[in-house]
Amino acid sequence: xxxxxxxxxxxxxxxxxxxxxxxxxxxxGYPSLFWYVQYPGEGLQLLLKATKADDKGxxxxxxxxxxxxxxxxxxxxxxxxxxxxxxxxxxLSDFFKDTGKLIFGQGTTLQVKP
Amino acid sequence: xxxxAQSPRYKIIEKRQSVAFWCxxxxxxxxxxxxxxxxxxxxxxxxxxxxxxxxxxSQLPKDRFSAERLKxxxxxxxxxxxxxxxxxxxxxxSSLGASANNEQFFGPxxxxxxx
Numbered sequence: 001x002x003x004x005x006x007x008x009x010x011x012x013x014x015x016x017x018x019x020x021x022x023x024x025x026x027x028x029g030y031p032s033l034f035w036y037v038q039y040p041g042e043g044l045q046l047l048l049k050a051t052k053a054d055d056k057g058x059x060x061x062x063x064x065x066x067x068x069x070x071x072x073x074x075x076x077x078x079x080x081x082x083x084x085x086x087x088x089x090x091x092l093s094d095f096f097k098d099t100g101k102l103i104f105g106q107g108t109t110l111q112v113k114p
Numbered sequence: 115x116x117x118x119a120q121s122p123r124y125k126i127i128e129k130r131q132s133v134a135f136w137c138x139x140x141x142x143x144x145x146x147x148x149x150x151x152x153x154x155x156x157x158x159x160x161x162x163x164x165x166x167x168x169x170x171x172s173q174l175p176k177d178r179f180s181a182e183r184l185k186x187x188x189x190x191x192x193x194x195x196x197x198x199x200x201x202x203x204x205x206x207x208s209s210l211g212a213s214a215n216n217e218q219f220f221g222p223x224x225x226x227x228x229x
Contacts, residue, residue, distance in 0.1 A: 004156070032214040043118070044157070044205065044220040051214070089156050093214035099169050100145060100212045104156030 002027040004090050006105035013080055013112050021075040021088055021108045023064075029095030033057075033066055033073040034102065036089040044089065047075075080112045116140065118221035120206050126227045132194040135224045139187065139208030145169075146183055147218065148191050149205040157205055163189065164212050193226075201228045 007022040025033065035047040035057070048057035053068035062077045073090060090105040119138040127133050139146050144165050149157035160179065162169040165186040174181070178197070183189040193200055203223040209216040 041222075043222045044207075046217050091156070098213055099162060100147075100209055100214055100216060100218065101159050101162060101170055102157070102218065104158070106154065106156050 002031065002092060002094060002103050004092055004103055004105035006088075006090050006108050009087075009107070010109040010111055013110070015082055015112055015114050016079045017112075019075070019077040019080045019084075019110065021090075021110070023073045023075065023090035023105060025071050025073065025090075025092050027071075027092055027095065030068070031092040031095045033064070034091040034093070035062070035064055035073070035075050036091060036104075038087045038089070038107075040086070047088070080110070082112045082114055085110055085112045118206055118208055118219055120204075120221040120224050122224060123222065124225050124227075126229065127196055128229050129198055130195040132192065133196055133226065134190050134192045135204050135206075135226075137189045137191070137206030137221060139189070139206070140219055143208035143210055143219075144186070145209045145212045145216070146189050147205075147207040147209075148181060148189070149207065151203040151205055151223070153202070160191070160204075162212070169212055196226075196228045198228050201226055 003026045032051045034049045036044045037047045048059040050057040050066040056065045087107045091102045146163045148160045151157040161171040163183045181191045205223045206221045207218040209218045
């Protein structure tokens with residue numbers, strides 16, 4: 001079945017460092033891909049998404065490009081801030097059924113130190 | 115605009131007891147999801163409603179879990195009897211419709227501890 005694999009955490013960076021969180025997926029067809037973020041004490045919220053190959057999703061300085069050839073959707077940010085400390089989840093949606101059901105990776109914790 | 119509301123926020127019970135969780139989605143959202151998030155894992159869909167009908171309950175352990183959305187608005191998720199492995203955060207989400215094009219909005223979750 002469909003699945004999502006994220007890099008192991010936690011990831012610890014200093015403020016203004018470059019961030020990459022790897023995400024690869026296994027799916028049939030052409031799923032939509034998402035990054036969700038969970039800040040401490042808050043619910044999951046959509047960070048960005050891409051719906052077809054080579055699309056780039058972006059929001060709040062974060063970017064991710066849908067790479068079908070490598071089945072990847074890596075999250076990047078050029079300069080992280082302490083406020084970016086959170087848990088990040090990569091997810092995909094079922095292409096054939098398209099019910100909106102999301103399949104999540106295990107999450108990657110990011111800690112940014114001042 | 116009010117977000118997705120869930121209650122209680124925390125619940126501690128002993129195994130074999132029963133527990134129920136409540137979710138109030140964003141007004142006008144036809145689709146409602148219940149996810150289970152075990153510590154260290156990503157959320158896993160338990161059940162999805164479109165209005166008051168079930169779209170997907172393939173991963174719901176139906177021998178102990180049940181859910182309803184009788185009037186197509188609020189929903190309850192029940193576990194009876196609870197097992198130790200049910201300890202998790204239960205997330206409710208809602209969206210305008212049942213499609214990946216419709217953003218899902220998540221509630222804060224209910225953290226369940228089964229002793």
